[in-house]
Amino acid sequence: MNHQPFETWLLEDKILAPAEKRELDAHLQICKICSALAETKLALFAARTVSPAPGFALRFRQRLVALKTAEQRRRLFGILLFIASGVGIIGIFLVPIFTSVLASPTGWLFDMASLLAFVVAALQTFRLFLSTAFQIVPAKYWAAILLAFVSVGALWFASVWHLFRRPQGVFA
Numbered sequence: 583m584n585h586q587p588f589e590t591w592l593l594e595d596k597i598l599a600p601a602e603k604r605e606l607d608a609h610l611q612i613c614k615i616c617s618a619l620a621e622t623k624l625a626l627f628a629a630r631t632v633s634p635a636p637g638f639a640l641r642f643r644q645r646l647v648a649l650k651t652a653e654q655r656r657r658l659f660g661i662l663l664f665i666a667s668g669v670g671i672i673g674i675f676l677v678p679i680f681t682s683v684l685a686s687p688t689g690w691l692f693d694m695a696s697l698l699a700f701v702v703a704a705l706q707t708f709r710l711f712l713s714t715a716f717q718i719v720p721a722k723y724w725a726a727i728l729l730a731f732v733s734v735g736a737l738w739f740a741s742v743w744h745l746f747r748r749p750q751g752v753f754a
């Protein structure tokens with residue numbers, strides 16, 4: 583059954599011409615859906631407007647401030663967790679090196695020197711790897727590789743962020 587234009591007339595509070603009104607009444611006689619709509623509309627208009635309890639505006643404002651504060655706190659906590667998890671991941675790689683350095687304080691200088699040598703060697707290897715990679719991998723793939731790294735980073739950020747952003751509503 584076609585409910586137009588009756589549905590629109592009912593929803594839009596259109597002032598109907600006599601011919602239109604007759605048409606609508608005829609449709610309401612045979613259409614359960616539109617007559618339910620018309621009844622709902624009547625019920626809504628008939629409903630008494632309840633005036634809010636005294637101090638409503640003040641309570642509403644206070645609740646809004648509390649919600650905003652909670653939101654800010656959650657956001658701050660999310661940022662802290664984001665940083666902490668980043669530091670944690672770096673720490674997983676660095677702690678074994680530091681503990682081995684601190685385990686023998688007498689050999690600390692030697693360890694530092696070998697660590698420095700290791701870092702320099704690692705950097706040189708990395709540079710060699712990069713220059714070789716640039717020669718082997720065609721330039722058009724670098725965008726895709728970079729995009730993959732950025733995506734993983736963004737995914738990590740988004741998943742941590744999402745934890746602390748639950749949907750919010752203002753309660754009556």
Ligand SMILES: [Zn+2]
Nearest residue numbers: 585613615616
């Ligand atoms: Zn209808």
